[in-house]
Amino acid sequence: MAGHSKWANIQHRKGAQDRRRARAFGKLIRELTVAARLGGADPAANPRLRLAIDRARAGNLPRDTLERAVQRGAGHADGADFAEATYEGYGPGGAAVMVRCLTDNRQRTVADIRHAFARHGGNFGAEGSVAYLFNPVGLIGYLPGVDADALLAAALDAGAEDVVVQGDGAVDVLTDPSGFAAARAALERAGFVPATAELTWRSAVTVPLDAAGSARLGELLDALDEMDDVQEVYSNGLIPADAAAGSAVAGS
Numbered sequence: 303m304a305g306h307s308k309w310a311n312i313q314h315r316k317g318a319q320d321r322r323r324a325r326a327f328g329k330l331i332r333e334l335t336v337a338a339r340l341g342g343a344d345p346a347a348n349p350r351l352r353l354a355i356d357r358a359r360a361g362n363l364p365r366d367t368l369e370r371a372v373q374r375g376a377g378h379a380d381g382a383d384f385a386e387a388t389y390e391g392y393g394p395g396g397a398a399v400m401v402r403c404l405t406d407n408r409q410r411t412v413a414d415i416r417h418a419f420a421r422h423g424g425n426f427g428a429e430g431s432v433a434y435l436f437n438p439v440g441l442i443g444y445l446p447g448v449d450a451d452a453l454l455a456a457a458l459d460a461g462a463e464d465v466v467v468q469g470d471g472a473v474d475v476l477t478d479p480s481g482f483a484a485a486r487a488a489l490e491r492a493g494f495v496p497a498t499a500e501l502t503w504r505s506a507v508t509v510p511l512d513a514a515g516s517a518r519l520g521e522l523l524d525a526l527d528e529m530d531d532v533q534e535v536y537s538n539g540l541i542p543a544d545a546a547a548g549s550a551v552a553g554s
Contacts, residue, residue: 328530330358331371332404336384338375349483353500387411391419391427393522395515397539398432399424400503405531414529422522435538436503439463440482442489443498446471453494460488476504505538516541 333354341348345355351372358368384404389412393399399419405411419426442462444453450473454465457475462485464476477485479501486499511519519539526535 325528325530326361327363327367329404329533330354330361330363331367332384333533334358334368334371335375336386336404338372339377343372343376350501352483356499388433389415389426390429390432391415392425392432393419393537393539394423394518395509395511395539397509397511397515397519397537398435398505399522399526400432400436400536401526401532402534402536403531404533407531411529411531414531415526418522418525418529422525423518424522435505435507436536437506438479439502439504440477440479440485441498441500441502441504442475442477442482442486442496444473444475444494445497448473448494453489456489456492456494457485460485460492502534503536505536508538508540510540511542513542515539 337351337354345352384406387403389401391399403411416426450467457465461481462475462477466474523535526532
């Protein structure tokens with residue numbers, strides 16, 4: 303019986319890993335499809351598609367799957383017609399939460415998100431209820447060890463709006479979304495290849511949370527992030543450093 307139990311546990315863990323992998327692949331495929339549909343199949347002329355391809359490669363999405371998703375979005379193959387939607391609300395402790403989705407069924411998506419907010423102590427909000435707290439930005443991130451002074455000079459020359467040096471030495475270059483692709487290209491030409499590069503949302507106003515509030519907010523964000531229709535989740539909840547490990551807060 304002990305051996306049987308061990309095998310069952312292994313199978314359960316493998317099943318959970320496979321589900322997470324499939325869910326991650328699904329999100330990547332949706333973003334590729336929508337990016338190609340909106341801006342065409344040429345990543346050189348479609349910055350959003352280039353970002354989607356970079357993320358897909360980083361996520362180990364198979365090349366043929368990536369190419370099929372792009373072709374489908376460009377209209378060369380049949381597939382589900384995904385639409386973009388953003389939902390808003392407040393999480394435990396009053397932290398604002400924004401949820402960006404790509405869905406082929408808005409009614410299903412909004413019902414699932416509303417249920418997640420209610421189940422985890424949050425409040426689903428009307429359109430515009432928290433969006434005013436967030437601003438779209440281009441984020442170009444560099445790992446600790448980068449020459450921050452040289453990067454600062456290059457970033458200013460590239461038209462960056464701000465350069466933030468983190469406590470561990472990592473550096474975030476912030477740009478206007480419209481200038482993101484050009485700034486990234488200029489920094490790469492200057493020899494600064496980023497570890498991450500994305501269009502995201504940031505809030506200048508944060509909501510401090512205690513350990514209990516952080517845990518409850520984390521549960522809500524995890525529940526939202528696990529939904530197939532959800533692409534990104536953003537919050538302005540300020541989680542204490544000792545509670546940040548494993549948190550699903552994005553864009554905070």
